[in-house]
Amino acid sequence: MTNILRTFASDNYAGVLPEIMSALVKEAQSKSHARAYGHDDVTQAARLVIKQQFTSASDASTPGVFFVFNGTGANVLSILACTHSYHAVICADISHIITDESSSPETVTGVRLISIPTNENGKIMMDRIEEKLDCLGDMHAAQPRMISIAQPTEYGTVYTLDELKQISTLAKKYNLYFHMDGARLFNAVSSLNCTLRDITTGVGVDILSLGGTKTGMMYGEAVVVFNQSILEADGGILKFRHKQVMQLASKQRFIAVQFLALLDNNLWKKSSEHSNAMAQTLKKRLESIPLKDNKPQIRITKPVETGAIFLEIPQQWYEPLSTIFPFYMWRKKNCEVRLMCSFDTTEDDIEQFMKKIYELIETNV
Numbered sequence: 535m536t537n538i539l540r541t542f543a544s545d546n547y548a549g550v551l552p553e554i555m556s557a558l559v560k561e562a563q564s565k566s567h568a569r570a571y572g573h574d575d576v577t578q579a580a581r582l583v584i585k586q587q588f589t590s591a592s593d594a595s596t597p598g599v600f601f602v603f604n605g606t607g608a609n610v611l612s613i614l615a616c617t618h619s620y621h622a623v624i625c626a627d628i629s630h631i632i633t634d635e636s637s638s639p640e641t642v643t644g645v646r647l648i649s650i651p652t653n654e655n656g657k658i659m660m661d662r663i664e665e666k667l668d669c670l671g672d673m674h675a676a677q678p679r680m681i682s683i684a685q686p687t688e689y690g691t692v693y694t695l696d697e698l699k700q701i702s703t704l705a706k707k708y709n710l711y712f713h714m715d716g717a718r719l720f721n722a723v724s725s726l727n728c729t730l731r732d733i734t735t736g737v738g739v740d741i742l743s744l745g746g747t748k749t750g751m752m753y754g755e756a757v758v759v760f761n762q763s764i765l766e767a768d769g770g771i772l773k774f775r776h777k778q779v780m781q782l783a784s785k786q787r788f789i790a791v792q793f794l795a796l797l798d799n800n801l802w803k804k805s806s807e808h809s810n811a812m813a814q815t816l817k818k819r820l821e822s823i824p825l826k827d828n829k830p831q832i833r834i835t836k837p838v839e840t841g842a843i844f845l846e847i848p849q850q851w852y853e854p855l856s857t858i859f860p861f862y863m864w865r866k867k868n869c870e871v872r873l874m875c876s877f878d879t880t881e882d883d884i885e886q887f888m889k890k891i892y893e894l895i896e897t898n899v
Contacts, residue, residue, distance in 0.1 A: 551750035580790035619644030621679035656689035690842025702738030717745035754789035
């Protein structure tokens with residue numbers, strides 16, 4: 535009998551929230567046909583819910599919502615929505631668009647990604663952004679047009695609302711668009727105990743890549759455009775870009791219905807709060823590992839603010855631990871690894887993981 539695989543590798547390894555699966559099954563078993571390519575009632579309802587969750591009741595403008603298949607597609611479409619091929623996007627040197635999406639953002643959009651160093655917590659620094667803006671107006675240089683950040687960062691840390699407002703203010707000062715890669719946005723919202731509006735339109739985000747897969751959807755993400763000038767650019771070119779980059783689903787309602795379920799009754803909050811809480815539990819258990827020769831055997835390297843834990847472990851632990859509970863090596867030089875908790879991580883998972891660590895300690899591995 536095959537053992538059930540449990541991992542701390544990624545929330546992409548997890549399955550599907552039962553409520554999401556029920557919504558998919560219900561829609562699939564419906565005897566009704568529906569118009570394709572997002573012209574159906576379910577997709578329209580999902581767009582309305584997103585408007586209600588991300589904008590204020592007094593906001594007359596309606597955000598553009600473009601459902602896509604995956605996170606790379608969301609980021610590429612977001613960049614295409616705001617740039618031309620002579621433009622550049624300023625991003626963190628550890629950002630997903632520059633480290634984990636191959637060369638797709640640059641190849642498909644034609645723009646240049648300008649990476650800048652982050653601080654020790656993975657956050658983009660204001661002074662480093664401004665250093666890259668000296669070339670504005672210089673015909674010989676790719677022209678910065680967008681600032682892109684991940685919220686939370688690749689280290690699982692969270693920008694505060696004040697930090698986001700500072701970035702937004704800087705972007706507007708230089709007539710740049712502010713893009714947020716929110717693959718795990720719901721975890722950040724739960725960490726800050728704020729609203730979806732607070733963390734996006736409330737701080738001046740222009741365009742958002744909204745993640746669903748890592749929160750418990752089967753597949754699918756969304757590009758949410760808050761800045762009306764982006765929607766109106768070039769006569770509404772974004773809908774054509776949506777098709778051009780092969781992210782326009784024909785049966786779009788099967789992505790939309792998942793967002794409806796996720797946003798209904800704050801299911802996203804239940805999911806993200808759980809993964810965040812499991813990370814805190816795992817952190818406490820790791821911190822309880824006894825010293826060896828009066829020295830810590832592990833070291834947590836980044837603040838634990840969402841579902842991710844970064845830590846240094848003894849090199850000899852990596853193979854036996856990751857064979858049983860797969861997880862990613864982040865930096866080989868000092869054996870820094872990433873452990874990621876998911877909506878379905880359990881306390882038993884944590885106990886079994888710790889049990890293996892104590893076995894390694896007892897056998898002096």
